[in-house]
Amino acid sequence: MNRKEIPAWVTYVLLVLAIAMCAYGVYRGEWKDVMRKAVAICMECIGIG
Amino acid sequence: MAKQDLIKHTRIRKAVQGGWGLLHNAHLAGFITGQIYQGPLKKFCVPGMNCYSCPGAVGACPIGSMQALFDARKRKFAFYVVGYLAAIGMLVGRFICGWLCLFGLIQELLYKIPTPKITVPEKADKILRYLKYIMLFVFVFGLSFFYRNEVNVGMPWFCKYICPVGTLEGGIPLVLLNSGMRAAAGALFRWKFILLILCVAASIFIYRPFCKYVCPLGAFYALFQKVSILRMSFDESSCVNCGACSRQCKMGVDPMKNPNSAECIRCGECVKVCPKNALSWTAVGKAKKPVIVKVAEE
Ligand code: SF4
Ligand code: SF4
Ligand code: SF4
Numbered sequence: 001m002n003r004k005e006i007p008a009w010v011t012y013v014l015l016v017l018a019i020a021m022c023a024y025g026v027y028r029g030e031w032k033d034v035m036r037k038a039v040a041i042c043m044e045c046i047g048i049g
Numbered sequence: 050m051a052k053q054d055l056i057k058h059t060r061i062r063k064a065v066q067g068g069w070g071l072l073h074n075a076h077l078a079g080f081i082t083g084q085i086y087q088g089p090l091k092k093f094c095v096p097g098m099n100c101y102s103c104p105g106a107v108g109a110c111p112i113g114s115m116q117a118l119f120d121a122r123k124r125k126f127a128f129y130v131v132g133y134l135a136a137i138g139m140l141v142g143r144f145i146c147g148w149l150c151l152f153g154l155i156q157e158l159l160y161k162i163p164t165p166k167i168t169v170p171e172k173a174d175k176i177l178r179y180l181k182y183i184m185l186f187v188f189v190f191g192l193s194f195f196y197r198n199e200v201n202v203g204m205p206w207f208c209k210y211i212c213p214v215g216t217l218e219g220g221i222p223l224v225l226l227n228s229g230m231r232a233a234a235g236a237l238f239r240w241k242f243i244l245l246i247l248c249v250a251a252s253i254f255i256y257r258p259f260c261k262y263v264c265p266l267g268a269f270y271a272l273f274q275k276v277s278i279l280r281m282s283f284d285e286s287s288c289v290n291c292g293a294c295s296r297q298c299k300m301g302v303d304p305m306k307n308p309n310s311a312e313c314i315r316c317g318e319c320v321k322v323c324p325k326n327a328l329s330w331t332a333v334g335k336a337k338k339p340v341i342v343k344v345a346e347e
Contacts, residue, residue, distance in 0.1 A: 006276045008334035011139065014276060018135035025129025030118055031092045034129065037117035038091040038101040038109035044208045045102045045113060045215035046223055047241035048233050 051293075055321045062148060062316060063157075070099075070151035074218075079104030083226030094130055096137050097150025098266050100212070102219030104226070112266050113215075116193040116205035134266075138273030142280075142309070146260060146267050147316035152214050153260055159252035160299075167254040174301065177262045178312065184211065185265035207265060209237070213245040221245075256299040260314065271311035278333050279315070281308040287327040294319035294328060304328055 025031075043049025073095045076086035086107050095108040111130055118127035137145060146153050160166075169177065188207040197203050208215055220241060224230045251258040260267050283305055295303040297318050302310045304319045308328065320328045 005280075006333075011276050011278055011333045014273075015136065015139040015278070018132050018139050021128045021132030022136055023132070025127065025132055028128065030127065030129035033118050033121040034094065034109050034114045035089075035092040037114065037121070039085070039087040041085055041223065042100075042102045042113065042117075042205070042208065042215070042219070044205050045100050045110075045212065046220035046230070047209075047216055047238035048220075048230060048235075049209075049237075 051322050051324055055297075055318060058317060058321045063154070065148050066151070066154040066157075069097075069149045070154060073099055073108050074103060074105030074151070076105045076107050079106075080222060080226075083223060094133060096134075096145045098152045098214045098264065099150075100215045100218040102215060102223065104219075104222050106218070110214075112189060112212075113205060113208050116189060116208060119190075119194045120203035120205070134269055135273070138270045138277060140278050142274040142277035142315060143267065143270045143311075143313060144279060144315040145270060147314035150266075152217075152264075153257060153314070155217075156252040156257045156259060159249060160254075160256050162253050164253055166256075169255060174261075180262045181264055181268035181271075184263055185268040189265045210240070211244065211263070213241070213248040213259065216241040216245040257314075261300065261312070267314075274309050274311050274313065277309075280331055280333060281313070281315070281320070282329050282331040283308040284327045284329070287325045289325055289327075291324065293322045293324065297322045 079085055083104060085102060085104055088107070090107045091101065091109055093108050094111040094114050095106075096111070098112065099106055099108065099110055101109045101113055111134055115127045115130045115134075118130060119125075184207060188211060192206040193203060196206070216238075220234075220238065224234050224238070248259050248263075255261075281304060288305060290305075294305060298304065298313075299318075300312050300314055300316075302313045302319075304310070304313070305327075307313075317330070320330065
């Protein structure tokens with residue numbers, strides 16, 4: 001009854017793409033923007049800003 | 050035997066959920082001082098919903114970070130966070146929801162309060178399940194990516210107008226601990242507080258309502274359920290159609306029909322209650338028939 005399964009190679013290709021995307025973001029320095037946002041209290045999150 | 054297995058499994062899962070929740074909210078001093086953690090770990094996102102404005106949080110919230118990147122980078126894509134979440138989704142799908150998300154655990158604990166429980170009518174349930182994709186594609190991706198005000202500044206729409214996690218983990222402790230914030234809390238805070246109350250109240254009567262209907266992170270991981278490396282396998286030849294698995298599933302999934310449903314949080318309870326081991330965990334590309342079934346039959 002298992003529905004037609006997605007072939008394994010699709011999984012591996014997508015996984016590599018996801019990792020590459022993340023690595024590209026790191027290369028672009030996006031982690032600095034995440035850091036900047038995360039170390040200050042986010043007024044929107046807490047419902048003030 | 051299956052019952053004993055299930056009790057043990059549930060205890061282990063609760064311990065993992067709680068332990069993980071403590072681990073990424075380990076800045077306990079923040080709950081006394083009202084100051085959030087500002088160390089280097091904050092550049093990493095945690096895999097579940099956990100507000101980075103929570104005084105205890107030592108990591109960043111992926112949904113908040115995604116929206117912040119859309120703003121900071123002025124409509125340039127958030128490769129770091131989207132790639133990171135996609136990689137997790139490709140590895141394990143919604144396993145994070147079942148095992149590694151504190152807000153999922155909080156809803157489960159609220160559901161344990163002994164009251165009569167509500168079953169949402171099938172039709173309404175089916176429609177409401179799409180709401181979380183609206184949260185993801187309209188609030189997190191759409192509005193946060195495209196909307197800019199007159200001075201070209203965007204905003205995290207989901208965080209600002211919807212997210213009860215931010216109100217519970219960040220808003221309430223900070224407003225309680227900080228008189229300046231208390232003074233600044235106005236209509237928006239009241240709106241978000243009402244949403245939180247609704248979410249908490251609903252969680253007492255409905256199993257994980259935020260996860261089923263609202264959470265954009267759950268919706269994101271759901272996109273990968275069918276292609277992830279970790280998958281659930283159903284062996285039809287061992288199944289005796291007793292229905293124990295679908296009765297056990299509180300997410301409303303029938304694993305016999307759809308073992309890798311987008312709604313499955315991979316808690317593993319159905320696997321434990323199946324008396325014939327017809328359900329099992331597998332990795333993509335591995336033989337589907339679980340070896341344990343053959344041994345049991347011999
Ligand atoms: S408000 Fe919600 S989405 Fe935003 S950062 Fe906090 S927990 Fe994440
Ligand atoms: S659906 Fe969202 S809140 Fe629920 S467990 Fe998954 S990530 Fe956490
Ligand atoms: S189908 Fe099984 S693993 Fe998935 S949510 Fe339901 S009980 Fe948990």
